[in-house]
Amino acid sequence: MARMVPLVFGAVGAFMTTFYMFRLIFLTFFGAPQDEAKYAHAHESPALMTIPLMVLAGFAILGGGTLNPLPENELLWFNQIVQQPESAAALGLGLHVESHEHIEHALHWAHYKALVISLLAIGLGFILAKKMYLDRSVSTAAVTARFGPMHRIISNKWYFDDAYNNGVVANLKRFTRLCAWFDRTIVDGIVNAAGLVVRFLAFLTMLFDNTIVDGAVNFWRWFTRTLSGITRLIQTGNVRDYLTMTFISILILTYYLA
Secondary structure, eight states: OGGGHHHHHHHHHHHHHHHHHHHHHHHHHSSSOSOHHHHHHOOOOOHHHHHHHHHHHHHHHHHHSTTOOOOSOTTSHHHHHSOOOOOHHHHHHTOOHHHHHHHHHHHHHHHHHHHHHHHHHHHHHHHHHHHHHTSOOSOHHHHHHHTHHHHHHHHTGGGHHHHHIIIIIHHHHHHHHHHHHHIIIIIHHHHHHHHHHHHHHHHHHHHHIIIIIHHHHHHHHHHHHHHHHHHHHHOOOOHHHHHHHHHHHHHHHHHHHO
């Protein structure tokens, strides 16, 4: 039973691939346009894109498709490079020719079974897509209602986007908002507080300089100018003034010392 799992997965994959590819083809190139405004502006791609696509399609059909031009000839250079693998155990034990023929027959029969199952899966995918999106004989609404839970899961892409947005993106946004708040409040707050402290200290320094330092300098300047002005009044250069000032000074000293 376990050996059938790869075959089942491959068949389901072939069915789903055929279904959604023909669904895309039928909805795009068949039937009435669903949006006339967009349909009126639709146009074919330029030759710069269509020609390479045609070349690739030709290589895909001739190189790997059903129209493979390479014959089944062991002398062909490609077949010499890519050889069919053989059983190492069978070669090591030196089994009889009948055993080798039996193994080769079993391999070919396995290929035939895989081919038939793949073609059936592809055919079912094509038929279902044609009936749902070209013939409209099978209602998509009825299928959606019949497989409601599965349809919701698939249409929501298995909720991977929701889980990613809610689990990763939302938490990342919260973290970025936290970082922005930390930057605005803490980092910018420290910088702004440091700026306020420096400005306040600069204001105090300016106030001390203008009031104390400049005040002391201005006071001594005023005191010196005033004293020099008074002293200049005494220094007249007249001998009689000097004798008069000397006599007055003697009288003042005599009065205070008497």
